[in-house]
Amino acid sequence: MPIKNRFAEWLPEIAAWRQDIHAHPELQFDTHRTAALVADKLRAFGCDAVETGIGRTGVVGVIRGRADTSGRVVGLRADMDALPIFEATGVDYASTEPGKMHACGHDGHTAMLLGAARYLAETRNFDGTAVVIFQPAEEGGGGGKAMLDDGLMDRFGIHEVYGMHNWPGLPAGQFAIRPGPFFAATDEFNITVRGHGGHAAKPQDTVDPIVIASQIVLGLQTVISRNLDPVAQAVLSVTSIESATKAHNVIPPSVDLRGTVRTLNDGIRDLIEARLTAVATGIAAAAGGDAHVSYRRGYPVMINAEAETAFAAEAARNVSGTCGDAPLVMWGEDFSYLLQARPGAYIVMGNGDSAPVHDPAYNFNDEAIPAGCSWWAEIVQTRLPVAH
Numbered sequence: 001m002p003i004k005n006r007f008a009e010w011l012p013e014i015a016a017w018r019q020d021i022h023a024h025p026e027l028q029f030d031t032h033r034t035a036a037l038v039a040d041k042l043r044a045f046g047c048d049a050v051e052t053g054i055g056r057t058g059v060v061g062v063i064r065g066r067a068d069t070s071g072r073v074v075g076l077r078a079d080m081d082a083l084p085i086f087e088a089t090g091v092d093y094a095s096t097e098p099g100k101m102h103a104c105g106h107d108g109h110t111a112m113l114l115g116a117a118r119y120l121a122e123t124r125n126f127d128g129t130a131v132v133i134f135q136p137a138e139e140g141g142g143g144g145k146a147m148l149d150d151g152l153m154d155r156f157g158i159h160e161v162y163g164m165h166n167w168p169g170l171p172a173g174q175f176a177i178r179p180g181p182f183f184a185a186t187d188e189f190n191i192t193v194r195g196h197g198g199h200a201a202k203p204q205d206t207v208d209p210i211v212i213a214s215q216i217v218l219g220l221q222t223v224i225s226r227n228l229d230p231v232a233q234a235v236l237s238v239t240s241i242e243s244a245t246k247a248h249n250v251i252p253p254s255v256d257l258r259g260t261v262r263t264l265n266d267g268i269r270d271l272i273e274a275r276l277t278a279v280a281t282g283i284a285a286a287a288g289g290d291a292h293v294s295y296r297r298g299y300p301v302m303i304n305a306e307a308e309t310a311f312a313a314e315a316a317r318n319v320s321g322t323c324g325d326a327p328l329v330m331w332g333e334d335f336s337y338l339l340q341a342r343p344g345a346y347i348v349m350g351n352g353d354s355a356p357v358h359d360p361a362y363n364f365n366d367e368a369i370p371a372g373c374s375w376w377a378e379i380v381q382t383r384l385p386v387a388h
Contacts, residue, residue, distance in 0.1 A: 170350030186332030
């Protein structure tokens with residue numbers, strides 16, 4: 001298609017933007033350099049308005065079509081932040097910031113949306129307004145919610161919103177999507193188990209929090225297996241056990257457990273929180289200790305709207321000729337906040353045979369850039385067609 005040909009011509013330039021962002025990763029809301037780069041390019045492209053500082057370091061560009069009889073506004077969102085990971089790719093544009101790395105492809109997402117913004121600002125072959133959204137702090141910081149709290153949807157009059165993520169293992173430039181729940185709600189818990197410490201040679205004089213914590217870990221495995229319908233999808237994982245003492249002959253006074261819960265509906269989310277607390281405190285009390293449970297709700301379930309999912313799939317087929325059925329995944333994604341505020345859809349695009357995301361060897365596949373840019377542009381032209 002013509003759009004794809006245009007982006008193929010621009011590929012070296014867009015890839016250079018991506019690699020520059022990759023070499024200078026920034027975490028959470030500390031995306032000042034990336035945000036400045038994005039804002040400068042949006043202004044250079046001729047966007048009708050560019051606003052910064054939304055959700056602390058978010059950037060929004062407004063591009064009006066050559067007609068506006070529809071009055072419709074479509075939002076397109078990309079994430080900008082990196083991860084606290086030491087890079088192991090060996091590429092010549094590797095991270096210049098030790099312990100920080102674009103290990104999830106947000107550098108590619110940002111570059112592709114910039115490419116689409118350039119095209120839309122040059123052609124304006126649509127009836128309505130496109131709003132390009134560059135969001136900080138997707139990786140655990142809730143940057144999407146921060147932008148909403150700063151009035152993102154109402155300030156720019158957005159009616160529907162779309163997002164995209166690269167997908168290792170899917171052929172580069174191919175797409176997949178699903179309606180309804182797609183990514184899970186992501187919660188975290190901390191459990192402090194308190195007993196009575198002492199010398200390991202005299203366990204009878206202690207209330208051993210190591211033993212209590214071990215029983216809690218095993219007991220938590222029954223929260224899902226014995227409280228949920230076997231066909232329900234949920235994950236409860238204890239991911240850390242730690243005490244303050246490291247000596248071989250000391251029973252510590254307390255132990256800290258940490259973990260995560262992933263669910264796909266609010267009823268199951270409520271049930272697991274309640275049962276986790278009851279199991280942990282009950283086991284500790286039965287052993288003569290006590291457990292303090294702190295449960296923090298993170299990103300909500302990401303739910304694709306039916307109609308907008310169909311529009312996103314149509315745009316993908318227009319670009320690549322096909323759009324597959326994506327599986328349910330138990331990862332989290334704070335685009336879920338935007339989808340709570342407005343109808344929309346989130347699609348995944350193949351990154352080819354690459355390392356998985358969040359791996360030190362991961363790298364975004366620049367060969368996928370033309371397809372990703374084309375999908376963004378096609379969304380706007382599919383949803384805001386110009387009457388002929």
